[in-house]
Amino acid sequence: MAYEFSGRDELSDAELLELSKEAESEATPSTIRVMFNEFKADKTAMASAIFIVAFILLVVIGSFFINVPQIMQTDLMGYYAKPFTNYILGGDSSGRPILSQLVVGSRNSILIAIGLTAISSTFGVVYGLVSGYYGGYVDLTMQRVYDFMMIIPMLMTIIVLVTIIPHYNAITLTLLLSIFYWMGTSRLIRSSTLAESQKDYVAASKVSGTSNLKIMFREILPNISSLIIVDTTLSFAENIGVETGLSYLGFGLPDGTPSLGTLIANANDPNNITQYWWTWLPAALEIILLCLAISYVGQVLRRTANASQRRGN
Amino acid sequence: MWKTILRRILIMIPELIVLSILVFLMAKAMPGDPFTGSINPKSNPAEIHRLMAANGLFDPWYVQYWHWVVNLFHGNLGMSYEYQMPVVDLIKQRGMNTLWLAVFTMILTYAIGLPLGIYAGKNEGKWSDTLIRIYTYVTMSIPFFVVLVIGIWIFGYALGWFPTSGSISPSVSGFGPSLLSRLGHIILPGLLGALFGTVNIIQYLRSQVIDSKHSAFVKTEVAKGVPSKAIYRHHIFRNSVLPIAAFAGYSITGLLGGSIFTEMIFSYPGMGQLFLNAVNFRDYTVITTLVLLYGFLNLLGTLISDIVLSIVDPRIRIE
Numbered sequence: 001m002a003y004e005f006s007g008r009d010e011l012s013d014a015e016l017l018e019l020s021k022e023a024e025s026e027a028t029p030s031t032i033r034v035m036f037n038e039f040k041a042d043k044t045a046m047a048s049a050i051f052i053v054a055f056i057l058l059v060v061i062g063s064f065f066i067n068v069p070q071i072m073q074t075d076l077m078g079y080y081a082k083p084f085t086n087y088i089l090g091g092d093s094s095g096r097p098i099l100s101q102l103v104v105g106s107r108n109s110i111l112i113a114i115g116l117t118a119i120s121s122t123f124g125v126v127y128g129l130v131s132g133y134y135g136g137y138v139d140l141t142m143q144r145v146y147d148f149m150m151i152i153p154m155l156m157t158i159i160v161l162v163t164i165i166p167h168y169n170a171i172t173l174t175l176l177l178s179i180f181y182w183m184g185t186s187r188l189i190r191s192s193t194l195a196e197s198q199k200d201y202v203a204a205s206k207v208s209g210t211s212n213l214k215i216m217f218r219e220i221l222p223n224i225s226s227l228i229i230v231d232t233t234l235s236f237a238e239n240i241g242v243e244t245g246l247s248y249l250g251f252g253l254p255d256g257t258p259s260l261g262t263l264i265a266n267a268n269d270p271n272n273i274t275q276y277w278w279t280w281l282p283a284a285l286e287i288i289l290l291c292l293a294i295s296y297v298g299q300v301l302r303r304t305a306n307a308s309q310r311r312g313n
Numbered sequence: 314m315w316k317t318i319l320r321r322i323l324i325m326i327p328e329l330i331v332l333s334i335l336v337f338l339m340a341k342a343m344p345g346d347p348f349t350g351s352i353n354p355k356s357n358p359a360e361i362h363r364l365m366a367a368n369g370l371f372d373p374w375y376v377q378y379w380h381w382v383v384n385l386f387h388g389n390l391g392m393s394y395e396y397q398m399p400v401v402d403l404i405k406q407r408g409m410n411t412l413w414l415a416v417f418t419m420i421l422t423y424a425i426g427l428p429l430g431i432y433a434g435k436n437e438g439k440w441s442d443t444l445i446r447i448y449t450y451v452t453m454s455i456p457f458f459v460v461l462v463i464g465i466w467i468f469g470y471a472l473g474w475f476p477t478s479g480s481i482s483p484s485v486s487g488f489g490p491s492l493l494s495r496l497g498h499i500i501l502p503g504l505l506g507a508l509f510g511t512v513n514i515i516q517y518l519r520s521q522v523i524d525s526k527h528s529a530f531v532k533t534e535v536a537k538g539v540p541s542k543a544i545y546r547h548h549i550f551r552n553s554v555l556p557i558a559a560f561a562g563y564s565i566t567g568l569l570g571g572s573i574f575t576e577m578i579f580s581y582p583g584m585g586q587l588f589l590n591a592v593n594f595r596d597y598t599v600i601t602t603l604v605l606l607y608g609f610l611n612l613l614g615t616l617i618s619d620i621v622l623s624i625v626d627p628r629i630r631i632e
Contacts, residue, residue, distance in 0.1 A: 148328050151615065153607035155570050157339075159592055160600060164342050241456030248458055249577065249589065267462045268578075270477070274470045284459050295454035 035229075038304045045300040048293040055290065056110055063107040066100050069256075098263070102282055105258035108170065109247075112259075113239040115174040116181060120239075121232045124182035128189025129216050133197050139190075146183060154180050155246075162251045170253060177242060185231055192224050226305035233298035237291045244287060260287055317623045325612055332608045333385075337378050340601040391598035395591065400602045404584065410480050411583035414499050414506075414575070415568045419561065421507035426514030427557070431550065433515060434522025445519075449512045457509055458574040464505045465578055475501040478580035502575045509571070510564055514557060521553035555625045562618030566611050 011019070039046050131142040161176055162168060168176070196202065197220065205215050221228075240260075246252035247261025263283035267273045272280060372380075384390070390400040433445040452460075469477040476482070476498050485494045525531055526549065534544050569585075576585035584603060591599035 144324075147324070147615075148331060150566075151328060151332065151608055151611040152335075153569065153604055153611060155573055156588060156604050156607055159588075160339055160343075160604065163592055163595075164339070164344075237454055241459075245456055245458045245574065249573070251592075264459065264462060267466065270470070273462075273466050277466075280462070284463060287459050288455050291454045291456065292451065295450070299450065 035226075035301060035304045038300055042300055045297055048296045052290070052293050052297065055106075059103050059106040059110065062103045066104055098278060098282060101258040101263060102260075102286065105260050105263055105283065106286065108253060108257060109240060109244055109260040112170055112174050112177075112243045112253075113236060115171075116177050116239045116242065117232060117236045119174065119178040120182040121185050121228070121235060123178065124185025125189050125221075125228055127182065128186040128191075129193050129220065131186070132190040132193025133212070133216050133220065135194070135197070146186065149180070149183055152180075158246065159249070159251045162246075168254070170257070173243070173246075173252065177239075177246075181235070181239065181242065185235065188227065188231055189224065192227055193220055196220050196223055226301070230298055230301045230305050233301055234295055237294040237298065240287065240291055240294075314623060318620050321616060321619050325616060328612060329609070332612075333382065333605060334378065336601050336605045336608070337381055338374075339604070340597055341374065341377075343595070343597050343600075390602045393591075393596050393599045395594045395596040395599070400598050403587070403599065404602065404606065407582060407584045407587045410581065411572055411576070411585065413480075413495065414503060414581065414583060415565075415572065417496075417499050417503040418506040418510065418568060419564065421503050422510035422514065422564070423557075425507055426511035427518065427554065429511065430515040430518025431522055431553070434519040434526070434553075435545070437519075437523050437526075442519075445515065449515050452509055452512050457571055458578065460509070461502070461505055461574055461578045464501065468501055480582050498579075498581070502579045502581065506568070506571055506575060510567065513564075514560060517560070518553055518557065521556075522549055525549045525552050556622065559618045559622040559625065562614040562616070562621065565614035569607050569610060 039049060127142065131139045131146075158176065158180060162173070165172060165176070193216075202215060202220065205219055210219075243252055244259060244261035244264065247259040248265050249261075250265065252261050253259045260283045264280050264287075266276075267280040267284070388401060392398065393400050393403050396403055429445055433442045436442045465477055468474050480495060480498050481491060482494045482498075485491045531544055531548060534548070535541070572583060573585035573588065575581065576583045577589055580586070584606075587599065588603045590596070591603070
């Protein structure tokens with residue numbers, strides 16, 4: 001229903017308002033809007049998203065009230081304390097409270113995962129955009145680098161590098177991991193950029209003299225933004241596994257810094273795994289719940305990105 | 314097709330060279346030198362200096378690299394100072410265990426993945442399909458090592474169905490019993506590994522079957538009155554299953570990476586465990602050899618996959 005002009009040159013404010021409202025209702029909804037609708041239509045996704053945000057806030061804020069060096073001290077009274085005796089979730093083999101370790105460990109693991117996701121996704125997006133947009137020899141060279149990164153035995157190399165680097169901490173660990181976890185994103189972005197750069201609007205923009213940088217980051221990037229959001233969410237779930245797995249093996253965060261992985265490593269002791277289940281099981285369950293929730297949100301976002309699968313409207 | 318394969322192999326050569334340089338530099342960056350542990354610390358510093366010079370440790374890095382590569386080609390990978398035996402022999406020993414577990418996992422992966430993927434595609438939208446999709450979604454989200462830990466806790470310790478460490482029971486003798494004992498030790502890790510490995514196969518097959526179900530040629534067959542069983546057997550399965558063969562090569566990467574977790578959690582004496590031990594004892598010759606070997610296997614895996622894919626899917630050759 002188009003607005004009919006009454007023949008006058010000037011529009012009154014009321015008419016202008018009505019016109020803009022009409023334009024708004026007929027335009028394709030923005031990505032953010034579509035995502036919001038999708039969440040409104042799916043209660044489980046809404047609950048998962050709220051759970052994730054609340055949980056992250058809780059552990060980050062909660063960890064401020066915990067004195068890490070103090071809880072990491074050996075306490076003979078709390079030696080393998082059962083849950084609800086000395087401590088709420090019991091104590092480990094050195095009598096350190098599990099709950100406090102869990103809160104601080106979650107914060108460390110989640111912050112590293114967020115940092116890792118931010119760095120590796122940004123790099124992967126830029127790499128994929130440049131490679132896919134320029135094509136030709138640029139793409140060929142960049143894909144050779146990609147191929148080479150794929151054949152490096154990642155986990156082994158990271159472990160070796162962790163042992164070589166002197167005095168590493170959470171930040172060096174995050175940077176080190178970022179070197180190895182951008183490939184998936186870059187591959188995805190490259191293929192969608194390849195498809196996108198064949199479209200008319202890119203050709204039109206090129207003809208009218210827009211700079212390549214501007215086309216890549218101001219025109220193509222917004223058009224694949226939904227894809228990036230989905231990919232980032234899913235990599236976040238994966239990256240929680242990366243750091244905790246490494247800490248579990250003993251090559252992640254240094255000793256005395258709790259992580260979800262170091263807590264699960266308690267399960268390496270046959271006595272702990274059977275008799276003192278509270279030393280490791282809560283951390284394992286937490287990782288499972290968190291990863292399931294995050295990737296559930298990712299799946300919902302994926303539906304958003306793919307118009308044919310939407311549930312909301 | 315030969316052109317594609319040849320080109321693919323030619324690309325491999327520079328990759329291999331860069332990988333070896335990287336591994337060599339990594340070895341150089343590690344504290345200590347190849348004699349750490351094997352030289353008596355009390356010996357005369359001048360004597361140590363002479364030994365190091367004789368072994369070319371004061372040469373520029375590219376000269377040292379060259380000697381290292383030449384040695385590599387002669388099968389001389391150095392000695393493990395922790396085990397006091399040639400690295401080649403050590404890897405032969407442990408490699409068999411890892412290979413044994415990997416092959417078993419791979420067989421299980423296909424045995425579970427193929428039927429589930431086709432079944433899900435065939436029954437698209439039904440509750441069985443939904444169930445299979447929930448399974449793929451859950452295994453895709455949870456980190457592998459957490460499932461291994463929970464798996465060994467429930468089935469190894471609590472229920473006691475499977476052994477929780479080693480590759481063979483110590484008291485077993487004779488071919489039959491020892492084979493059974495070996496099998497018993499790899500069932501649980503193999504099964505857990507396969508549960509994770511199947512996800513890609515299931516997702517790929519499912520979408521492949523659904524795609525061909527809705528394709529024009531299948532609709533034509535249906536219109537001509539061909540029974541649906543025959544359509545599935547002759548067209549849909551054949552089209553969908555062939556490219557799956559190519560996944561075998563790619564999955565080597567995943568299997569090897571996962572083997573570090575599996576072998577640590579199940580105390581399984583394979584190459585992954587050997588690697589972790591070597592890192593803890595700073596057994597550098599073993600570390601560098603293993604990184605190089607795993608990289609080479611990754612390379613070989615992708616090469617095989619690419620070749621298989623180019624045979625199966627002619628479109629790739631044209632590209």
